[in-house]
Amino acid sequence: MRRHSRLASTLAGSAALLAAGAVHAQIEGALPAIAAEPHPVSVRLLCDADLIGPRQTFHVAVRFDVHKEWHIYWKNPGEGAMPPDIELTAPDGYTVGTVLWPRPTAVTTSIGPEYCYFDTAVLFVPITAPATLTDGTATLRVDTRWAACREVCVLGRVQSEVTVNTSSRPVVSSDGPDLELAAFRKRLPDPLADLAGAAISFEQNILTLGGPAGGMTRAAFFPIDRPGITYEATAVTVDGDRFRVVTRVGLTPHNAGDEPMVLAGLVTLGEKPDDPSYDFEIPLDRDLTWKAGALRDSKKP
Amino acid sequence: MKVRRLLTKMGVGTAVVVLAASATALAGEEKVAKIGEPAPNFTLVDSNGQTRSLSEYAGRIVVLEWFNTQCPVVQKCYRLKTIQTAHDRVMDLDKTAVWMAINSTSSTNAEQNAVWTKQYKLDFPILLDVDGTVGHQFDAKRTPHMFVIDQKGILRYNGAIDNNAYGSKSADETTNYVVNAVQQIVEGETVAPDMVKPYGCTVKYGK
Numbered sequence: 001m002r003r004h005s006r007l008a009s010t011l012a013g014s015a016a017l018l019a020a021g022a023v024h025a026q027i028e029g030a031l032p033a034i035a036a037e038p039h040p041v042s043v044r045l046l047c048d049a050d051l052i053g054p055r056q057t058f059h060v061a062v063r064f065d066v067h068k069e070w071h072i073y074w075k076n077p078g079e080g081a082m083p084p085d086i087e088l089t090a091p092d093g094y095t096v097g098t099v100l101w102p103r104p105t106a107v108t109t110s111i112g113p114e115y116c117y118f119d120t121a122v123l124f125v126p127i128t129a130p131a132t133l134t135d136g137t138a139t140l141r142v143d144t145r146w147a148a149c150r151e152v153c154v155l156g157r158v159q160s161e162v163t164v165n166t167s168s169r170p171v172v173s174s175d176g177p178d179l180e181l182a183a184f185r186k187r188l189p190d191p192l193a194d195l196a197g198a199a200i201s202f203e204q205n206i207l208t209l210g211g212p213a214g215g216m217t218r219a220a221f222f223p224i225d226r227p228g229i230t231y232e233a234t235a236v237t238v239d240g241d242r243f244r245v246v247t248r249v250g251l252t253p254h255n256a257g258d259e260p261m262v263l264a265g266l267v268t269l270g271e272k273p274d275d276p277s278y279d280f281e282i283p284l285d286r287d288l289t290w291k292a293g294a295l296r297d298s299k300k301p
Numbered sequence: 302m303k304v305r306r307l308l309t310k311m312g313v314g315t316a317v318v319v320l321a322a323s324a325t326a327l328a329g330e331e332k333v334a335k336i337g338e339p340a341p342n343f344t345l346v347d348s349n350g351q352t353r354s355l356s357e358y359a360g361r362i363v364v365l366e367w368f369n370t371q372c373p374v375v376q377k378c379y380r381l382k383t384i385q386t387a388h389d390r391v392m393d394l395d396k397t398a399v400w401m402a403i404n405s406t407s408s409t410n411a412e413q414n415a416v417w418t419k420q421y422k423l424d425f426p427i428l429l430d431v432d433g434t435v436g437h438q439f440d441a442k443r444t445p446h447m448f449v450i451d452q453k454g455i456l457r458y459n460g461a462i463d464n465n466a467y468g469s470k471s472a473d474e475t476t477n478y479v480v481n482a483v484q485q486i487v488e489g490e491t492v493a494p495d496m497v498k499p500y501g502c503t504v505k506y507g508k
Contacts (some may be wrong), residue, residue: 079442081374082466082500111442111503145467147374153502155373155467225498255494 040067041148043158046122048181052164053171054133057097059124060162061181062086062144064117070148071116074104076225080114081153084146086125091138093130100124102187103268103277106220115222122184133166140164186274189266195278202249202282202290207263209245214276216269219243224264224279228256231265243269251288261288334439334448336495340456343435345403347426348414353401360452361397362483364388366462367436367446368402368427370409370417372502374466375444379421381468383477384445388425390480394487400425405436407507433506443499449482449492458482460497 042065049058064084066072073083088096101123104115127140141161147153192198198211213219219238223231230250237244245267253261263282269275282290334340340363344354355363366384369375378384388400404414404427414427430436439448439459449458458478465475482492 079503081443081502085467085469087469109503143469145469149502152371153373155377157467227494252496254491255496257493 039148039154039156040070040150041065041072041146041156043144043146043156043160045142045160045162046181047162047164049171050165051167051171052129052133052138053167053169054129054131056171057126057128058164059100059126059181060088060140060142061184062123062125062142063184064121064123064146066117066119066121066148068119070150071107071114071118072121072146072148074115074117074222075099075101076115076223078106078115079109079112080116081147081149084123084144086123086145087143088125088127089141089143090127091140093132094138094140095128097126097128100126100188102184103189103266103273103275104222106222120184122181122187124185124188129166133168135168136166137163138166183274187277189268189277189279192267192278192280198278200280200282202263202284205249205251207245207247207249207282209267209280210242211267211278213238213241213243213269215241216243216275218269218271219245220268221245221247222266222268223247224266226256226262226264227259228252228254228261229263243267251284253288260284263290333437334456334459336456336459338456339454340448340450341435341438343438345428345430345435346411347401347428348411348418349426350411351426353426353428355450355454358399359454361399362391362395362452362486363450364391364398364400364479364483365439365448365450366400366402367439367441367444367504368404369406369444369502369505370404370413371406371505372444374501377468378445378462379417383462383465383468385421385423387462387477387479390477391483394480394483398483402427403430403435403441404428405430405433405441406505407431407433408505431507433504436504436506441504443501444504445501446499446504447479449479449486451486457486457492458495460494461499464497466500 044063046061046063047058048061052058064072073080075083077083086099090096102121104117107114107116139161143159145155145157147155192209195211201208217238219236221234221236228251232248232250234245234247249263251261261284263284264280266277266279268277284290332341340355342354342356344352346352391398391400402425409429409431411429414429418427445462447458447460447462448456451457460478462479463475463477478494478497485492
């Protein structure tokens with residue numbers, strides 16, 4: 001499958017993206033001094049396919065470039081403000097998947113940890129084309145909102161679109177490198193279920209995760225917010241070449257309502273953005289137990 | 302993992318005017334409010350200079366809204382009338398209910414809040430908690446951060462105002478947790494959810 005990185009926004013579009021962000025900061029900046037500054041985040045869209053065929057899955061990547069004194073947030077901001085919101089509208093027949101988030105950086109604050117992105121973060125949105133396509137184009141519209149914070153926070157919003165070429169026939173793969181997005185793909189977590197030697201248990205409200213540390217000496221656990229689930233005391237260790245995460249889980253089913261209760265989180269190894277990280281989702285049964293083996297896989301592109 | 306220490310600081314260029322607000326807790330008690338337990342009493346002065354205590358509203362549902370005029374998320378909530386609409390719906394559910402905003406920003410003052418009240422034509426008070434005592438009693442972390450107290454003084458809800466942090470969801474997709482909680486209290490039901498992680502700016506307590 002041919003895969004080429006592509007700066008999907010036109011030059012005029014990029015200027016509009018930046019201008020829209022700057023205008024929005026002036027409207028919603030917290031203090032006059034902050035509001036008068038250029039918006040600290042610029043956003044642009046990339047697409048990992050310039051030609052798609054029937055049933056093909058491709059990705060729209062939303063790239064955030066964040067000014068050095070500012071940060072935005074991971075899907076669980078911790079004690080931070082709020083994560084970015086990406087609303088992607090595709091033509092009829094296209095299936096839009098769940099946003100894929102790269103590993104964050106934990107920042108300790110006076111009220112607790114914040115889970116942040118600094119410098120550059122690229123979020124991937126998987127999209128699957130319908131079974132039948134015509135030769136032509138398809139336009140995907142993306143409405144991106146975020147909170148960028150320093151001592152104070154400013155809100156940003158950009159509405160943009162990307163157009164891809166469509167083929168009525170399957171697109172044959174080629175060896176084209178995906179240069180711009182390849183580096184950012186490495187920052188996406190792999191499923192913990194796919195890690196050879198990984199072990200997971202959940203008994204008496206204690207979640208225990210373990211696996212090979214791959215030579216890394218540091219590990220960290222990032223909880224993912226789910227209704228009715230809270231993570232309490234957590235211990236993370238690397239001993240020999242194995243990492244171990246032990247965390248007490250608080251379960252309040254009445255806060256989940258009709259939604260299933262799912263333990264979800266991210267384990268990171270090392271410190272660099274493209275060091276290994278593994279995510280997991282553990283759906284609980286009605287009796288709030290988990291049967292070993294029932295793990296959901298994330299879909300890394 | 303590399304960890305950076307980032308302490309909460311006051312914003313640049315902020316004019317600091319400290320109002321001498323009287324904030325008293327029950328003598329000898331400094332516990333943090335918890336769901337299912339009595340909410341801690343407090344006494345604060347509002348932006349019109351009127352003293353208000355939680356205890357004077359015994360027998361009535363009380364909604365507390367942590368608030369900061371300088372938070373863009375609060376600004377968005379008021380611009381989109383999220384707060385005002387929730388307030389009106391709460392009053393429709395129970396005409397005796399009380400809604401009070403509390404500003405625990407260390408740099409706030411009565412004038413800022415009075416201007417806001419006038420701008421948005423609010424008919425509920427904004428209380429000044431400059432030293433953050435009451436904010437810490439409730440462990441208010443965000444603006445907005447909502448608390449609902451029932452007629453018996455029991456804390457029944459703690460958390461976000463709704464599930465629409467950016468105002469991007471349609472009305473059908475939006476759940477207002479405060480209105481939900483008040484309705485369930487009025488109908489004698491269990492409040493569920495009773496805790497939802499709040500979104501927004503951190504409360505700008507003093508150092």
